Amino acid sequence: MPLVFTHEADRRLRRLVIGVVLSAALGLAGLYYYGPPEYTRVGYAPKQPVPFSHEQHTGRLGISCLYCHTGVEESSVAKIPPTQTCMNCHQTIKPDSPQLAVVRESFASGKPVPWVRVHQVPDYVFFDHSAHVRRGVGCVSCHGKVNEMPVVVHEKPLSMGWCLDCHRQPEACLRPPSEATNFAWQPPAGRSNSDYGRLLKDQSRIHPPEQCSGCHR
Amino acid sequence: MRWVLLGIATAAAIVVVQMGPRGAVSDRRPLMFITDMDFQPRYNPQAATPFFADGRTMRTPPAGTIPFGGADYDSDAGSPRQNPDFLKSDDAYYRGKAGTAWLARNALPVDIALLRRGQERYNIHCAPCHGATGAGNGVMTQYGMLGVASITDELHTLMPDGQFFDVISNGKGRMMPYAPQVKVRDRWAIIAYIRALMRSQSTTLGDVPEDQRGNLNP
Numbered sequence: 067m068p069l070v071f072t073h074e075a076d077r078r079l080r081r082l083v084i085g086v087v088l089s090a091a092l093g094l095a096g097l098y099y100y101g102p103p104e105y106t107r108v109g110y111a112p113k114q115p116v117p118f119s120h121e122q123h124t125g126r127l128g129i130s131c132l133y134c135h136t137g138v139e140e141s142s143v144a145k146i147p148p149t150q151t152c153m154n155c156h157q158t159i160k161p162d163s164p165q166l167a168v169v170r171e172s173f174a175s176g177k178p179v180p181w182v183r184v185h186q187v188p189d190y191v192f193f194d195h196s197a198h199v200r201r202g203v204g205c206v207s208c209h210g211k212v213n214e215m216p217v218v219v220h221e222k223p224l225s226m227g228w229c230l231d232c233h234r235q236p237e238a239c240l241r242p243p244s245e246a247t248n249f250a251w252q253p254p255a256g257r258s259n260s261d262y263g264r265l266l267k268d269q270s271r272i273h274p275p276e277q278c279s280g281c282h283r
Numbered sequence: 284m285r286w287v288l289l290g291i292a293t294a295a296a297i298v299v300v301q302m303g304p305r306g307a308v309s310d311r312r313p314l315m316f317i318t319d320m321d322f323q324p325r326y327n328p329q330a331a332t333p334f335f336a337d338g339r340t341m342r343t344p345p346a347g348t349i350p351f352g353g354a355d356y357d358s359d360a361g362s363p364r365q366n367p368d369f370l371k372s373d374d375a376y377y378r379g380k381a382g383t384a385w386l387a388r389n390a391l392p393v394d395i396a397l398l399r400r401g402q403e404r405y406n407i408h409c410a411p412c413h414g415a416t417g418a419g420n421g422v423m424t425q426y427g428m429l430g431v432a433s434i435t436d437e438l439h440t441l442m443p444d445g446q447f448f449d450v451i452s453n454g455k456g457r458m459m460p461y462a463p464q465v466k467v468r469d470r471w472a473i474i475a476y477i478r479a480l481m482r483s484q485s486t487t488l489g490d491v492p493e494d495q496r497g498n499l500n501p
Contacts, residue, residue, distance in 0.1 A: 081284055081287050084284075084287065085287045085290075085291065088287075088288070088291050089291055089294075092291060092294075092295050096295075096298055096302075099305065100298075100302050100305075101316070103313075104305055104306060105302075105305045105306065105314075106313050106314040106315075106316075107313040108305070108306040109306045109307050109308045109309055110309065110310075110311070110312070110313050111308050111309065111310055112310050112312070113310050127411070127422055127423070127426075128411075128422060129411055130406070130407040132407045133407050133408060133411070133464070136464055142328075143328045143329065145328070145329065146329055148463065150459060150463060151463075151464065153459060154458075154459045154461075155411075155412075155423060155428065157457065157459065158427065158428050158429060158457055159423065159426050159427045159428055160427070177337070178339065188319070188320065188321035188322075189320065189321060189322060189323040189325060189327070190319075190320050190321075190323070219308055220313070244403070
């Protein structure tokens with residue numbers, strides 16, 4: 067039988083096939099690694115117009131999250147505080163710090179400080195802070211250790227899989243609702259977090275929604 | 284063959300160097316490959332819009348109007364039930380006044396639930412300046428907050444509850460109004476708790492119930 071392809075063509079074909087297979091494998095690996103929200107969102111820490119530090123205000127000064135984020139217990143949004151909340155203190159404390167110039171300007175003019183949004187779920191997702199915080203999910207479970215962040219960092223992926231992981235097994239993240247903003251909270255001595263969480267779950271009959279209409283309404 | 288492998292390896296190296304490790308902190312906006320319906324033409328809370336002159340989606344209610352429905356039952360016309368007092372005509376509850384004088388006692392019946400709520404809210408909103416015991420020595424006083432009143436002293440013990448309410452709502456001296464932050468009901472709860480703090484200043488061991496004395500830590 068005569069050769070249909072030359073040896074040279076055979077070699078080229080082999081190279082081509084190996085090249086295509088390898089590139090496809092690498093491409094898939096790259097997509098798998100760089101595609102999901104763990105890569106695309108986690109670590110986002112935009113530069114804010116005012117160098118406001120949670121580490122300073124909540125970690126060192128010990129101001130409660132609820133002093134500023136007043137909506138978190140009773141509405142779906144936590145609310146970024148209005149400028150007046152900053153001025154409660156900064157009219158007297160560091161009244162002429164250059165870092166606060168934007169805040170003073172905003173207070174005088176009534177225009178809001180243009181804070182940059184960090185966490186955001188898509189518009190087709192229904193999310194409600196009060197449903198979580200009032201039932202005893204702490205800020206730390208979804209935002210990380212904000213009280214140690216000089217700049218707020220997007221620490222959790224906020225993907226559907228991540229929401230569902232907790233909704234299927236909320237035990238490890240439950241605590242008494244009054245401790246939701248306490249970053250140093252520990253379960254009572256001698257009990258593990260999930261063990262105590264199971265007790266709370268049974269006591270307050272916590273059943274996070276797993277059906278689609280729970281979060282896509 | 285070698286060149287093919289080398290080419291692929293270089294391409295992979297460039298991607299890794301360019302994209303970096305997972306979850307690294309950066310101030311670049313999250314990558315969006317496909318936006319689907321993530322951003323719908325609707326107004327979200329605290330968002331921006333070019334439509335209104337002031338650039339905000341949240342509108343200030345026109346003067347003289349009352350919101351209908353919402354999270355704050357005290358200040359709206361009510362939904363689904365009608366709020367009987369939506370015009371805030373109750374001077375005692377909304378302004379701490381009894382006629383022209385200050386209301387002497389709390390506008391709400393004081394029970395342990397109200398005191399607990401008051402304690403929680405006091406520690407959130409008041410303690411940073413006035414201190415956990417009301418002695419005017421909160422942590423802010425170490426950072427240049429001057430002239431913070433000791434709210435449990437003699438003078439304040441004689442102050443009527445209505446006047447406390449007025450100070451919380453409208454501010455006084457360097458203290459800014461806390462009406463935007465603290466709801467009406469919570470203000471009364473805080474006042475009830477302040478009264479408890481005042482009493483605690485002059486208690487003796489005899490005031491503590493026998494079976495609770497073991498819980499004291501001096």
